[in-house]
Amino acid sequence: MDRRHFLFGLSGAALSHLEAGTHHPAKADACIFLAMLGGVSQIDTFDPKPKLAELNGKIMDWSKEKKTDQPNLFAKPRKFVASPFRFQRYGQSGREISELLPETAKWADELAVCRSVQSDNGNHPAAVFQMNTGFIIPGSPSMGAWVTYGLGSANQNLPAFVAMPDFRSIPFSGAQQWGSGYLPAEYQGTVLRAASEPIRDLASPGDVDQKLLAAEREALRTMNGAYRVQRPDNPDLQARMDSYELAYRMQMEVPRVLSIDAEPEKVKDAYGLNDPATASFGRRCLMARKLVEAGVRFVEVFTPSQSWDAHGDIRKNHEKNARETDKPIAALLADLKQRGMLPRTLVVYMGEFGRTPDTPAEQETPGRDHNTRCQSMWFAGGGMKGGSTIGTTDEIGHKAVENVYHMHDVHATILHQMGLNDLRLTYYFGGRNRRLTDLGGRLIKELQS
C-alpha cells in the first residue's frame, strides 16, 4: 500500500479521485490564501469611488434598503465618507490602486481583481466561516481540507494543508476555520507556528538521551513487528507502523524546510522580517513560499482576527493593517515570480466581506462598517489572467451591480485552478452528498487565462 494513504494525503473515498486523476488538468499545484480578517475596504484599495468625494458628509438615505448587515448601526442616520486615500494607475493594465498598498501596486499587472464578490452574512464569525468553509454555520470542512481530500499531498513528509494564524489574535472558533468538518481528520489543516516548535509535538523531548530515543525506536519496531506477524489479517497494524516511520522523517524534514535563518539577508529584508510591523505577517509569507516549494498544497495565512474591522477610524485602521501586510505580500509575489513558481501557484487575497461607503452620522472620526454586497479580492498566478479586472459596483461602492459573483464562485474558481470540479468534489454525509460550494459555484471566467 502506498504510504500516502495514511499520512496527510488520502484514504477511502478520495482515493477514487486520485486514481481517476484530477477532474481536469490543473493550472495550479498549490494555493496560498491570504485571509484579511475583519474585511478590507474595497473603496480604499481597489475600487475607487470619486463620487464619494462629492457626497462626503452628506446623509445617506437607507430607507430603500430592506436588508442591512448590521441593523443596529443602520437604524440611525448615516453619512457618506470619501476615501482618505489617493488612487493612482499602475502597470501596463493601468490598474487603479490606492496609496495604501504601494508595494502590492508594483505587481498590478500580476493581479486578477474581482470587485463584485458578495457573501451571505454580515457578522464576522458567520462570514469568516463562509470564507473558509462555504457555509455560515460551523461544521463544514475548510477549503484547504477539501483540496487535500481531492488531491492528497505532493510531499509525503509534510502536511498537505498548513494554517498559519496570527497568535496575537486567533480567528473565531480557532481550529474549526481549518478543520476537516465531516471529512476524516487526516484532511484537517496543520497549524504551523513561527515559534521554535512549528508543529505540535514534532521535536523529541529534549530531556531524553539520544541513545535512549534510538533504543525506543528500535524496541517499538521489533515489538510491533512481532505482533503484526501473528495477525496478518489486519492492514491497520502495518499502516500504523508506517505512520511512525513517516513521523520520524517529518522530524527531519519540517525543520529543514522551515529554517528561515538560512535565508539571505536580502530576502528577509524584502519580507520585512527586520521591521516589527511587518515581521509577523512577513515571516509567515516567507514560510508559505518555502512550504509550497516543498510540495504543500494549501497554505492559509491569517491576519489577526478582526484586524481590518475599521468601524472607528478607516484611515488609522487601514494604514496600520496595510503597513503590516503590503510589503510581505509584494515580497511573496516577487519571490514566487523570481523562482518561477508563480505560474503554478495560485495566490488569493480576500477578507470575509467588504465595507460600507458610509459611517454613522454621529461619529466624529469616519469609519466603515460591514458590507456583504461587494468586496474587492484578487488572485495572482496559478493560471489567472494578470492585469484583468471584473465586476462593477454602483457609483458609491455600496453594492455590486454587474458581473456579480458569490463567495461560492471564488471557491469554485480556486478548486478549478487546482484541477478539481466543485460539483464533482463531494462527500456523503448526513444523508446527502456535500460540497464546498453547496449547490455549485460559477467560475470567474473573465479572470482565468
Next chain:
Amino acid sequence: MRPSLLLILSCTVWGQERLVPLLKEHCGACHLGTQAQGGLSVDSLEALMQGGKHGPALTPGASGQSLLVQYVTGEKTPRMPLGGTLQPGALARLRAAIDSMPATPVAARRDSHFEWLLRTPAANAPTPSGQNPIDGFVSSRLEKEGMRMAPEAPRRTLLRRISFDLIGLPPTPEEMRAFEADSDPKAYEKAVDRLLADPRYGERWGRHWLDLVRYAESDGFAIDGERPTAWRYRDYVVRAFNRDKRYDLFVKEQIAGDEYRGKDASPLGDRSVALGFLRFAPWEADANSKKQLRQDLLNDITGTVGSVFLGMTTGCAQCHDHKYDPIPTKDYYRLQAFFAGTATADLPVAFDEVERPPEMRQRMRQHEDAAEAAQTALDGQREELKERYIALMKVGPEDDGLKKFLGRLNTRNLFFLEQDLPLVKEPEWREPLRAYFATRDTMQREQELARRYQALAYTVRDVAPPAAPDVPDTYILAGGDLAARSEKVEPGFLSCVTGSSAAAEIPFGGGSNGRRLALAEWIASPQNPFTARVMVNRLWQRHWGEGLVRTPSDFGKNGEAPSHPELLDWLAAEFVAKGWSVKAMHRLMLSSAAYRQGSVHPEQAAFAAKDPTNRLLWRMNWQRLDAEALRDSILAISGRLNPAMGGPPVLFNVPDDVAQGFEFFKWFPSSEVEQRRRSVYLIQRRSVLLPMAETFDAPNLSTSCARRQTTIVAPQALTLLNGSLTRTEASHLAELAMGTADPVGEMFWRMLGRAPSAPERAQGDTLAAQGNPGLASLATVLFNLNEFLYVE
C-alpha cells in the same frame, strides 16, 4: 406521475434564484411571456414544468431525460439556443439543478425497505432460536454462505475487550490474574456484571451519548461564550446510564422532561437538566437577526431529534422533500411545530442530592469571595494607573486622552490595547499594566468558576398560554428561507408512519403547551417503528465496532441496509420487552458467542475473500481505542487517574498563545490534579479542543456524531511519542514500577495484562538497565504499541 408544483418550488430556491435567470439570459429572447416560441416560457419553474407543445421541459431528478437538456445538448434538434451553444459550466449547473429535484412524490416512496422498516419490530415477528438467539440469527445467516463463527477468544482477550467496552479502561493486573484463575463457569458473566455495576461504566457510555447529542459547553461562533452549568446535563447522562434508566423515560426527559408527569418521573432537577439536549446547537449570541437565530435552533432540533432518536435524516427535508425517504418538507415543519412554543432558558433548579449541594454552595461562595477581593484590588490599581497617567502626561482629571485610556483598560486583550494605545508599550507603563491585567485575570477566573457552581439548569421552557397569548404558528418555509413562508402547519408525526397528515393530539394545555410531550410519547413508544431499533443498533455498534445497520443515524434508503434484519427486529422487540433496559441489552449481547469469538478466524483467508468487511460476523472486529479511552488508560496505567466524578468541567493546559489569543475569553487551566480526571469531564469548548483528542478523531462538537472516524496519521505518532501526556505518565509509571519486584514485568501487566515474552523481556531489561529514564522509555514504547491501542 408528475410531482406537485409545490414540491419543486420548495426544493430549489437555487433553481428560482439561479436556474431561471440563467435560462432567461440564454433563452429569453424567444422563450418568454405569452408569445413564447413553441408555447414554452422560461420565466419560472412553474412555466418550465408546464412546458410547451412537446411537454414538460423538465423531468425532475433526471436531467438526461429532460427535454430542455436534450435540446441544449443537441440530442434533439434543433439544438438550443438557436445558433449558439450553452457554455459547459452553465450546462453542468442546469443538470445539477434538475438532478436535485425529487424524482417521485415522496408519499409514493413505499418500497420493500420501508415496508420492512415501517412495521414495528414485534410485528415482523422474527423467530428466535438457540440458547442466545443472537447466535441463532448470526449462525444461520453464516451457514447459508457455508461459513461459521470463529472460536471463542482467549480469556485475556475477552477481559480486555469487555473492560474497554464497558468502562473504557484496561483491566488491572489483579483483575486479569483473578479472572484467568477463576474456575467458575460463570466467571465471564460475573465479570460483565461487575463492570456494569462499576460507576465508570456511566462515564464511558455517557460519553457515547454526548457524541450523539452534539454536547458542548460553549456557544461556538465568535464569542463562544461558556455555558457554565451545561455540565449538569453531562452528569445527568452519566447517572442515567449507571442507574440503567429506562430508555423510553430517558427519551421523554430529554424532549419533554418539564411536561412529563408520569408516575416514574424523575426529580425536577433531572427532568429540567435533561432538556439541555434541545439546546446544544451552536448559538450565535450576537446574531443580527434574532428571528433567524430562533429558526436555526428549531432546524437543529428538528434534524437532531430525527437522526438521534429515529435514525432518520429528517434534516434533509428542510428545504425540499427528502430525496430518498418518504419525508415531505411538510412533515419536517410539522415535526418542527412541536417545538414552536419552546424557548431557551437558564432556570434556577436546585442541585439534586447526588450533585452534592452543600459542596456546590460552598465552592460558589469561595469563588465569589475571591472575585470580590480581586475586584477591590483592581479598583485600587486602576486608580493608581489614573494617577500615573495624570502625572506622566501632565494632564488634568478631565482630559480626553485620560478618559480614552481608562476606557481602554476594559479591553479584553493586551494585543488590542497595544493596537489602540501605542503608549502602553513604553517601559514605564509595562509593569503596572501587567500587574493590572494579572489582577483582572484573577477576577475573571474567579467569576467564571463561581458561575459554574450556580444552581442553574441550562434548559428550555414553554412560551404558551397563559404566559404568552399563543404558541407561534409554524409555516412551511420554501427552500428553508424564513422570508418564503407558505402553508401553515400543525404539529404532526411523520406521515409515513401514521399514514396521515392529521394534526397530533396534544394531551394538555395549561402552563405548559404539551406539544413536546406528545412528540416524546410518540417516539418513546413500542409502536414507534424506529426508536428501539435505532437504539439497539447503537449499542451493537459500540460493542462490535459496526452496527447491524452501519449508518446508525440513517436507517433510510440511502443508509446501509441491515446485515441481519431479523436479528435487529428481535433485539428491538426484546429491548422493549425487557423494559427498555440498556444494561439488559449489554448482558444479552456480551453473553453471545458472536461477541465472544476471536478476531482471527482459522479460515481467515477464505472467509475474508467471501466477506471482506465482516458484515456477516464470522469474527470479532478490531477496534482502535478512541481518544478518551486512550487518554484515560494512559493515566490509569501510570496510577495517576483522578477518579473524582461529576461537577464543573476541567480546563486542560493549552499553549500560552492559545490561552491569550481569543478576543472574547481567556483560558484559565484547572489544577494539575484536576487535569488528571477522565476525559468525559474535560471542558467541551467549541473553539478550543484538546489537541490530542482532535488528532485521535474526537468529534467536532457542532453536529451529532454517530460514528467516529478512525484515521491513521503521522501526527498521532508524534503525539504519542513526544507529547507531554505520554512522556509525563511514562516517567510516573517508571517510578511506580521501580518500587516493585519486577519492574519490566509490572509494566507489561499494567499495560497489556500479560507477562512479557522472552524477546520482550530481553529488550525491556536492556532499557531497564539504564535506570529510571530507561524504564520511562520502555513505558513510552508500550504506550505506542499496536497491541495497546487495538482491542481484539
